[in-house]
Amino acid sequence: MTGKQPPPSQPKPDERIRDRNEAKILKSAVELFSRKGFDGTRISEIAKASELPKANVYYYFATKEAIYTRLIERVLVGWDIALEHIHPDREPRDALSAYIDAKLTYSKNHASESRFFANEMLRGGQFMSRKQIRHMKEITRERVRVIEGWIEDGKMVRIDPHHFLIMLWATTQFYADFSNVAAVSLEKKRLGAAEFEAARATLVEIVLNNCLPTK
């Protein structure tokens, strides 16, 4: 579980090599984990994809789990950032549109991170810490309150904020996690900029035009 940390690294004069190699490992790992899950991904595969010998991977990360949990931490940051668009000071149309935009852009440019997280959720989030779950819960609750505020102010129609958020999350996520299903549906080989733009337009059309009072 824990294992000993790579080195003490008290002086840390120059961490560039470390940073670069860790980045390479994490980048390879997130792609592999996102496709084959925790158990399905072999450390030797990560090593090969990172162009490092396997033993070198173990110099930077004590265990496979250490790589995995580091990635969870990173992905959760992205989750937070996107949600920050939903801010009480903004107008609903502006804020929700920005959120949809941010999430779809993330789905397009960071598809493997998105799939990685989806994979972890399918597992039931067993690798997430209590603290991380609590954080997710709190940050979601905050956004629910923002939407409730908008509803109170008559800026949005009366709708269940939880399910509303879930709907946004599910739909935007879909284009990353199940991009091949989306591609099949759209009769394209792969999703391109045009498809993401159409997705955005349709989503905004359906969601915003119905949930905001002034059409």
Add this chain to the structure above:
Amino acid sequence: MTGKQPPPSQPKPDERIRDRNEAKILKSAVELFSRKGFDGTRISEIAKASELPKANVYYYFATKEAIYTRLIERVLVGWDIALEHIHPDREPRDALSAYIDAKLTYSKNHASESRFFANEMLRGGQFMSRKQIRHMKEITRERVRVIEGWIEDGKMVRIDPHHFLIMLWATTQFYADFSNVAAVSLEKKRLGAAEFEAARATLVEIVLNNCLPTK
């Protein structure tokens, strides 16, 4: 890949034992695969969950992949059945509402099948046959045409049918695949009948009330 089939079974006087054991194996397997993916699931785990010795599992299924592909076949049938609600002879409100209902009910009662399929999609659908992909494509295209028909008839607002379908699929799927995220969002331990009903109501509210002309 292929392996030899369990037995020739030409006479087949009584297949009840075979059927019962295969069912037990498949039931255990779909739950395990849905959580840990193909590589993450061990045949010994499937055997233990099925209360059979491992060698007996191999009597019924030649390889792990054989179990997996059988499950894909089964899940795709469910996919078809739900989509049949979207039928040109029905009124959009009725049909779409029935589809949402069917999908959410499936998410509630067959969560592991749903997660299993999600897992396979995350992998990029590598275990699906060309034929199966083609079938998915065709059946989706049919439903797109139905919606296009409704739009032509003025029964629905002008909206991209592909992205509209994706939205429905993504949202309903979410409650099965990421039920724990949904639970966190809803501040419940687990999703119950009440949550599914609220999900249905919210979805219908957002989707139908905006996409059908007469409010």
Add this chain to the structure above:
DNA sequence: CAAAAACTTGACGTATTGGTCAGGATATGA
């Protein structure tokens, strides 16, 4: 220019995996 710290790596060790197999148990049917 040493000495120390940081980094690299081929060669293991132990545990587990998917899958095999030979031989036995059980059921069917004439």
Add this chain to the structure above:
DNA sequence: TCATATCCTGACCAATACGTCAAGTTTTTG
């Protein structure tokens, strides 16, 4: 009852997995 087809299973095997380690090389630092 006996022959045949079906069903069951403990023991086994080769391959491979994660993780270790000792013996390096390279870089930093005093």
